[in-house]
Amino acid sequence: MATLSYVNVFANDIVALSGFYQRVFGFSEIEAIRSPIFRGLDTGKSCIGFNAPHAYELLGIAEHAQSSGIRxxxxxxxxxxxxxxxxxxxxxxxxxxxxxxxxxxxxxxxxxxxxxxxxxxxxxxxxx
The missing domain is CATH 3.10.180.10 (2,3-Dihydroxybiphenyl 1,2-Dioxygenase, domain 1)
Structure with a gap:
């Protein structure tokens, strides 16, 4: 059976946005996986990842970077x-x-x- 490990959010400011979820919900950062383009938060059951826009290129999805709307x-x-x-x-x-x-x-x-x-x-x- 598959389980959800992460929901990843593409963010313009990964530090500020991950900090928002830390302040509001008390989630702790998973410092071992921190990088210049990624922050991860432990929610207790799964994790929320925050990817900087640079990750579009890394993942090969740069052509979709200009998409707008709620995803x-x-x-x-x-x-x-x-x-x-x-x-x-x-x-x-x-x-x-x-x-x-x-x-x-x-x-x-x-x-x-x-x-x-x-x-x-x-x-x-x-x-x-």
Whole structure:
């Protein structure tokens, strides 16, 4: 069976963007894999990687570097509805933009929808 090891985010500023997720969610950096074009954060179950634009060439996908629009949705699960409510203002203070305030979905999850400082979409979720 396959498992998810990383979700990688292409970022203009890997230090600032990985720092945003560290400050808001308390994820620790995996310093052993740090490089000038990469930062990795341990989320406890999988990892989030942040690649600098130079990685487009390294991966052979430079022709796609000019693509725009939302390309992924990062979902971060927390232990309670109160934790969703607690983290939203922390994310906003750290530079996030609120797209949809915390609400209960039709599938009975409590979540908020935000953009990180580089415009990447993420949700803070709790399954009720």
């Amino acid at each position: 992924f949705l990062l979902n971060l699960d927390v232990d309670s509805q109160a934790e969703v409510d607690r983290l939203v203002p922390i994310a906003l203070d750290a530079g996030a933009t609120l797209i949809k305030a915390p609400y209960t979905t039709y599938y009975n999850w409590y979540q908020a929808v935000l953009l990180d400082p580089e415009g990447n979409l993420f949700r803070i979720n709790h399954m009720l």
